[in-house]
Amino acid sequence: MTRVKASEFLFIAGQVASDKAGNVIGAENFDAQCGQAFANIEAALKSAGAGWESVVQFTTYLVHSQDIPKFMKFRLREFPRMFPNGAYPPNTLLMIDRLVGEAFLIEVQTVAAL
Secondary structure (H helix, E strand, C coil): CCCCCCCEEEEEECCCCCCCCEEEEECCCCCHHHHHHHCCCCHHHHHHHCCHEEEEEEEEEEECCCHHHHHHHHHHHHHHHHCCCCCCCEEEEEEECCCCCCCCCCEEEEEECC
């Protein structure tokens, strides 16, 4: 749970592992896709003058339940850098049949408060 007082919210649509040209990054490589999805979120935050400290919620969609341990390892490795105060935003994790493109393994939707 996160309690937030904010004057403005950012709703960042689900980010997948694509570059600016729409090319899939890390086809069949969950770690590479996870890294790219979060890099895209960071770019979106920065474009609005925000950073990881503004994030109040994630919704994560995975195609394969076998990737749950890989996602948890990513969080253990990367979240301390992204959230150095140790307060991680709530994250709802959902398993789905597929994403917008067959090659995508993960999608992350983000809400930030300014």
